[in-house]
Each structure stands twice: as C-alpha cells, then as structure tokens.
Amino acid sequence: MLKTSLRALSACTCVLSIGQGWASDFVEDSHADLVIRNYYFDRNYINATHQPAAREWAQGFILNLRSGFTEGPLGFGLDAQGLLGVRLDSSPARAGTGLLPYNATTREPANEYSELGLTAKVRASRSELQVGTISTFLPIAFASPARLLPQTFRGAYLQYREFERLTLHAGWLDRINLRDSTDYQKMSVGSPNGRFNGAAESDRFMFIGGNYAWSPRLTLTYYHAELDGLYRKDHYGFVDNRPLGPGSLNSDFRLFITGEDGAGRAGPVDNNNAALMLTYTLGAHKFGAGYMQLTGKTGMPYLFGTEPLVITEGTLSSEFLNPKERSWQVRYDYNFAAMGIPGLKGMLRYVSGDNIELPRLGGSNLSESEKDIEVSYILQSGPLKNLSLRLRNAWYRNDFSAQASHRDDNELRVNVDYTWKLW
Structure with missing residues (x-):
C-alpha cells in the first residue's frame, strides 16, 4: 500500500531530530532534499523474440537526509535515505525494465515499493568512514543511478584524505540492493550473453585504491x-x-x-580491457573519439546490478564487453547556451564493436552497434528552477543468435527530475 511506503519516507525525518541533543554542528x-523523478522506459525488440517490448512508466521519490558531525577530534553523524517507487503503467508482458520489481513466476509488476537506508559516519580531520547503506562511484564498483531509484550496497567505506593531492578509498561490502529491489542480496557477476555463471554468489567484496593529482591537469588512478x-x-x-x-x-x-579469485565459482575469468577516449572542446562544441x-x-x-565504468558508459542497450571485442566510438556534444x-544540451554518439567471440550465441567475428541521441534541459529560473528534462533514444543492432541477452531494439x-531542497 502507498501509505506503508510513505511511512518509510516519514521515518527518515525523525533521524536528524535525534541530533538536537548531541551538538550544534x-x-x-545538516541538510535535506527530496528528488522527485518521473521515468518512462520503452525498449522495443526487433525481429522474433519471446518478449516484444519492455515498457514501463513509474514515479519515484528519493529523500536524502544528511547530518553534520558532532564536535571533537572524532565527529559522529547519521545519514538516511528514503526511497519510494510507484507504478504508473506496466504489465506482465512488458515488465523487466529495471524500474519496478516483479514476481519471478507471474511477472506481475509491483504497484509500489519502498525502503529506508541508514548510514553511520565518523569524521577524523579530513577523512570519513561510513558504515551501513553505502554508495560507491568508483571504477571497480559504480552504484547504478540509471533507473527510477538508486542501487546501494551494505558495508563499510573509508575515504582517507590526509595526504596532499592524494585521496585513498577502501571498502568492505557484503550485500547489494538492486535498483528495482527493496532487500539486500548476496553479490554475483554480471553475465549478459552467458559470459559467466551468474548464479554463483559471494558475500564479500573488498577494494582499495585512490586518485593522485600529479598536476593540476593530470590525475592518476589505481584500484584493486x-x-x-x-x-x-x-x-x-x-x-x-x-x-x-x-x-x-x-x-x-x-x-x-x-x-x-579463489575457487573461481563464476567460471573462468581472463580479460584485459584497454581503452582511450579523446575529447576536444572548442567553445560550445565537444568532439570525442x-x-x-x-x-x-x-x-x-563486473558486479551484477552496477554499471561498468568503461568508456562506453552511458550506452543504453549494451556495454560492449564481450570476449575479444574491439569497439570504437565517435561522439559530439553541444551546449546551446x-x-x-x-540549460539546453544535446549529444550524438555512434559505437561499433566487432571481433566478438560467442560460440554458443552465433560463433566468431560477431558485431554489434548502437546509435544514441540525447537532449537535456534544466530550467534556469522561476518557481521550478532546476527542474530537468532528459530524453534519450537509442538504436541497437547485432548479429548474435536470438537467445542472446542483448537483442536488436529501439529504445526511448x-x-x-526535480530536487526540492528542504533545508
């Protein structure tokens, strides 16, 4: 019921009131905002397929409450995030967009879903440790914000900033909360096109690494x-x-x-991925290759449910990460300011991949391609200042067999989005 979901959002407002008995800082x-997100997803599959389309429309609410820190050498704080998703249009024949949960047997999509995430945090000098609901935006674990509600983890995350020009990141995660789910699950490997054993699970993901500003113009990164x-x-x-x-x-x-790693329960893993993206900016124009x-x-x-942070990030239908794949892209961005x-921006992109090896899904020397167009606008003034509209369209084609996860489609x-700053 919607009332039940609203209770999760209302509960968040109680968290910061506790701090009034702690310390003034x-x-x-503290600050709070409410993101109101309306999302329409329409992926139409081309040619023979068991599902002609994945098409849903939903309304989301993301309430973020972030406290300050108590005074002293160690500052303590508490953050909360309340999430609510409401179905506007869907059906069992069109479910599976990632906007709404659905029953695995009947494929009936949920009318609404909600959750509450809490994060305890400790600050010492310039460094911060977070425990509880975690969002990481790193090359080895990028929490997906690409649907109605964000994907999160459960665990501990340290950001160490005591060295000049160097930021270190370390974390231990044991569960993942998918973007169309309300419960934490064990972690697995993303396995589109049957690349790995997606059923193999793990309850421990560890990482360490950082960014070093070698100069004002050059930043180096390493993560394990x-x-x-x-x-x-x-x-x-x-x-x-x-x-x-x-x-x-x-x-x-x-x-x-x-x-x-270890027993290799997801099957063989043997991959090197090297990529270079060059972007030339000239006034309002950006030319990329x-x-x-x-x-x-x-x-x-990569972690199932997250986004692989490769140079094809932002493509809608494929990540171009199949065995032996070689891909190239050209991109053009324009700022209509x-x-x-x-506030008005546009983007055109074309990505082409070839030399793909999928023995069970078409053989060798396979190929795929995607064309993307994007228009976005952010309202610059008035009572709804910062209201944003984003429209994306993609045309994806490949020569894989019909059993492949990625199939020919046209996608819209x-x-x-509107962010209401509460305080």
Whole structure:
C-alpha cells in the first residue's frame, strides 16, 4: 500500500531530530532534499523474440537526509535515505525494465515499493568512514543511478584524505540492493550473453585504491578489488586535460585487468580491457573519439546490478564487453547556451564493436552497434528552477543468435527530475 511506503519516507525525518541533543554542528550542518523523478522506459525488440517490448512508466521519490558531525577530534553523524517507487503503467508482458520489481513466476509488476537506508559516519580531520547503506562511484564498483531509484550496497567505506593531492578509498561490502529491489542480496557477476555463471554468489567484496593529482591537469588512478571466490580486478587509469590550439583536449585512459579469485565459482575469468577516449572542446562544441579492446579468453566481469565504468558508459542497450571485442566510438556534444538557451544540451554518439567471440550465441567475428541521441534541459529560473528534462533514444543492432541477452531494439527513455531542497 502507498501509505506503508510513505511511512518509510516519514521515518527518515525523525533521524536528524535525534541530533538536537548531541551538538550544534550536527544539526546546523545538516541538510535535506527530496528528488522527485518521473521515468518512462520503452525498449522495443526487433525481429522474433519471446518478449516484444519492455515498457514501463513509474514515479519515484528519493529523500536524502544528511547530518553534520558532532564536535571533537572524532565527529559522529547519521545519514538516511528514503526511497519510494510507484507504478504508473506496466504489465506482465512488458515488465523487466529495471524500474519496478516483479514476481519471478507471474511477472506481475509491483504497484509500489519502498525502503529506508541508514548510514553511520565518523569524521577524523579530513577523512570519513561510513558504515551501513553505502554508495560507491568508483571504477571497480559504480552504484547504478540509471533507473527510477538508486542501487546501494551494505558495508563499510573509508575515504582517507590526509595526504596532499592524494585521496585513498577502501571498502568492505557484503550485500547489494538492486535498483528495482527493496532487500539486500548476496553479490554475483554480471553475465549478459552467458559470459559467466551468474548464479554463483559471494558475500564479500573488498577494494582499495585512490586518485593522485600529479598536476593540476593530470590525475592518476589505481584500484584493486576482489569479489571473494569469483573474480579479482585491477584498474589503472589517468585523465589529462590541457589546452590545445583554441580549445582543450581531454585524454581519458582506462585499463582493467581481471582474473579468477579463489575457487573461481563464476567460471573462468581472463580479460584485459584497454581503452582511450579523446575529447576536444572548442567553445560550445565537444568532439570525442574512443577505442576499446578486450583481450583474453573471457569478457570483462563486473558486479551484477552496477554499471561498468568503461568508456562506453552511458550506452543504453549494451556495454560492449564481450570476449575479444574491439569497439570504437565517435561522439559530439553541444551546449546551446552559446545560442542563448542556457540549460539546453544535446549529444550524438555512434559505437561499433566487432571481433566478438560467442560460440554458443552465433560463433566468431560477431558485431554489434548502437546509435544514441540525447537532449537535456534544466530550467534556469522561476518557481521550478532546476527542474530537468532528459530524453534519450537509442538504436541497437547485432548479429548474435536470438537467445542472446542483448537483442536488436529501439529504445526511448524520458526522465523528469526535480530536487526540492528542504533545508
């Protein structure tokens, strides 16, 4: 019932009131906002398929309450996040978009779903430890914000900032809460197109690494992660941004090296993924070109339910991470503020992958491609200032067999978001 869900959101408002008996900074530095998100998802499959479309429309509410810290060498705080999703339109024949939970047997989508996440935090000097509901946005564990409600983890997360120009990250996670779920589950490996044994589970994901600002223009990154008993991953990267002619050139290099961990219960893991994205900015224009190549015997593993932070991030229908795959992309972005329309932006992208090895789903030398168009607008003034509209359309094609997870489709996503700052 909707009333039950609203209780979860209302409960969050009680959390910060506890702090009034602690210390002034705990309350005075607190802030809260409510994200109101309307999401329409429409993926139409082409050619013969067991499901002609995945199409749903839903309304989401994300209440974020963040306290300050108590006074003293160790400051203590408490954050809360209340989530509520409401079904506007769906059916068993069109479920599975990731917007709404659905019954695995009947495929009947839920009318509504809700949850409450709590995070205890401790601050010492410039560093912070979080325990409880965790969101990480790192190359080895990127919590997905790409649907109605965000995906989260359960565990502990330390951000250590005591060294100049260096930020260290370390974490221990034991459960994942998927973006269309209200309960915590054991973690597994994303396995589209049957790349790995997706049924193998783990209750321990550990990571350590950091970012180092070598100079104002160059940042280096390294992370090591292990999903206990399934896979291990090392990430190396750099981002360099410097003037070139009348504009500036951004160079984004990412290397992932992955292998089996322990018993390797997800099956063989053997993959290296090297990629470079170059983006030239000239006034309101951005021109991008990138190349990514996977080598080894398997595709690249990542945590199921998260987003792999590779240079094809933001594509809608595929991540281009199949065994042996080579992909290239071109991208163009334009900021219409240069034409007197601040807040309006547009993007065009084309991604093509080939040399794919899927012996059970079509054989060797397979290919896939995706065309994307995106238009977004943020209202600049008035009572609804910062109301945002985002429209994305994609056309995806491949020559895999009909049993593949990724199938030919035309996809439309429409988001309307408004953030109401409560205090």
